[in-house]
Amino acid sequence: MTKDRLFTPGYICILAANFLFFFGFWLLVPVLPFYLRETYACHTAAIGIILSCYTVSCLCVRPFSGFLMDRFPRKPIYISCYVACMAMFLGYMSDTTLTAFILLRAIHGVAFGGVTVGGNTLCVDIMPSSRRGEGLGYYGLTNNIAMALGPMAGLLLHGQISYNSIFLAGMTASAIGLLCAISVKARTPESLRKPQHPVRNTAGGKRQDDNVTPANRTVRSHGISLDRFILLKGIPVSISLLMLSIPYGATTNFVAMYAREINLDVPTGFFFTLMAAGMGASRLVAGKKVDRGYITQCIRFGYYPVIAAFLLLSLCRQAVSVSPAAATTMFFTVPLLLGTGFGVMFPAMNSLYINLAPNNQRATATSTYLTAWDVGIGIGIVSSGIIAQHFTFYMVYLTGAALCTLSLLFFVHRVTPHYNRNKLR
Template identity: 70%
Template sequence: MSDRLFSRSYIFILAANFLMFFGFWLLIPVLPFYLTETFGCEQAVLGGILSCYTVSCLAVRPFSGFLMDRLPRKPIYIICYFLCTAMLTSYMFAATLAWFIVLRAIHGLAFGGVTVGGNTLCVDIMPSSRRGEGLGYYGLMNNTAMALGPMTGLFMHGHVSYNGIFLTGMAVSFAGLLFALGVKKRKDATDVCMKNKEEKSVVKAETNRCALVSLDRFVLLKGIPVSVALLLLSIPYGATTNFVAMYASEIHLDVPTGFFFSLMAAGMGVSRIFAGKKVDHGYVTQCIHAGYYPVILAFMLLGLCRFVVSESHWLASTMFFIVPALLGVGFGAMFPAMNTLYINLARHDQRATATSTYLTAWDVGIGIGVTVSGVIAHHFTFYMVYLIGSAICLFSLIIFTKVVTPHYKRNDLSTKTTTT
């Protein structure tokens, strides 16, 4: 019974996660067109405007992790979820670009809280023996939303108004809020752990109460090395998810770009499930290593599409759609392993902090990718963004191999303590 994964609450949090991310991904490929057509934004500033969401999101994450390690997690999660839902309709009332930036930043604050809360609650309600698999399915909801959301958004962009897209996102997110309200944390999630580690935790609790503002309450210090590698890895990812449709248009590649996200999600879905089970058997760093290689190759191929399209549109199209499959397989193998790696580096009372550190590193990289890619594209074209991105991922692999892997082996708490 204790190893049962698909409990009622786990199914509900999967549904809540999917619906929230569907509303998020519905807007991602549409917003660049919205800003260009509504406010006349140029490429050089487009990335900076879109990155305000990421900046505000990452700014709140360390504090949300701290609060969720100190206070009941679900109420904070629900409040942030409600704000995310409400903000999806607020864009309809942005009469000026300045107002859009403000609203987007507020949305980012709420999203930062809800993602930390959802991920941490998911860890709380699942058995530790199936954590890798459970996080794999949880992340699979993101991938499924990533497959359907952008495709739906791009389809709606050609048939309905922007207000219609915003209202659709709000309705879907509201349905997710109803599922989130039904999530119940396992009553023994904290009690069992504290009983197993009672003697040690009393001392640690006293120390923590005397150091409420210490850095390790906001950032998982043991997670800094892997955060550097993860940040670098997410830079080209952010440039891809936000601008791949514009890149295809720029190089005159006439393909259904919404299908790009579907292939990426399909690849992630398959590899997540497989990798999650491998992670539960101890292959954490091995799954991450294996995921790097298809990702590095994918960004290189994406950049080379610009040179191939003039010679063979068919070959360029084939390369273009091989890219998301490779990205999906690579990132799908890495995501549940990365998430588990952070959790294994943290004490039980640092789960939310570990999650916020993991997500903050990812968001910082995406924010850099979105901002810098717009500037690079203004001076070159987007192909240079992806070629540079491939080199950055290679550098990240070197850091992970030489620094992160030995650091993790020295500090992995899952092999030293018993947790829930």
């Protein structure tokens, strides 16, 4: 049987737009802690709090962006937010005070929330449902490639050129990505389509919509309720995802500082490259497994390398004093484990949320998924800065391993039965 076509022009454009958008994002992630310390003399705890304002503003807008994109055409909102993100780089190049920087990061977070929800939902809209897991895997792979190149490029440029030049590079990538985003031909969201099969009785007494499945049935009430902003059936899995993303946020934002703290002389930009390589390889396999129905199995499998990675990262502090070579090997094994674990889980998690929602709440499901992720990352950034200020980053990653273990137990005993009872497809 011939497979439905996945790589259409629209799908290719959304992949390119996503890659360039996240390249600009990842270019700044490992550089901004140094920027705040060198430009504004911020201490570690303050850096964590300042950087978290981006995540906080992002998660505040996500539920509303999901609601808006289910009620109105998605593409105009997506493009508007994309333009706002690009404009923020100009703001970074012109700001002169720490207050201005914090304000710009908060605005950037709001726009980022809209772009990520819109891009993910548009991607789901334009791909065939029979290849959704695979399609989401490739879509996430563009983020992984950006993660491989962006942080490495940012850390290589740090110290070689000015911060304003780094900001300009991020803005240029976003501008090219915007052109790709504009080229995407979006379909009309199902929530905006007029019902194709009105309810009426046939000669046999059977209603014409009796064959409509739960997944295809749309909610026709125009009232506003909590479930239009948050996918209520996705709350259990959101708890697991939140605990999982806390140490992830601590790693992506502070791993370069951790290596410097324990006197490990390694190219930390390569850490992100290896993590992206692990994610890319595992996503390609996991996406096809998800399409075959192995959603909860993929998520459960992904937990094990992630837990091992955070535990190993915490032990680098002790290893470096015994054998720097062994510590270096351990340090670079961590991103491969993280990439493999998260690469397996991401497309499965995304599909899990989509399967819990009717088609007219697709953007709401996506925003709930990303909101849970952002909440955890925000907590991870703030808490890791505070813990590192009073203890060391060793304790941050040891705590992360414990949180991921707790998340696994909750997923197995609470989330999986809930999903099997409530999935729509």
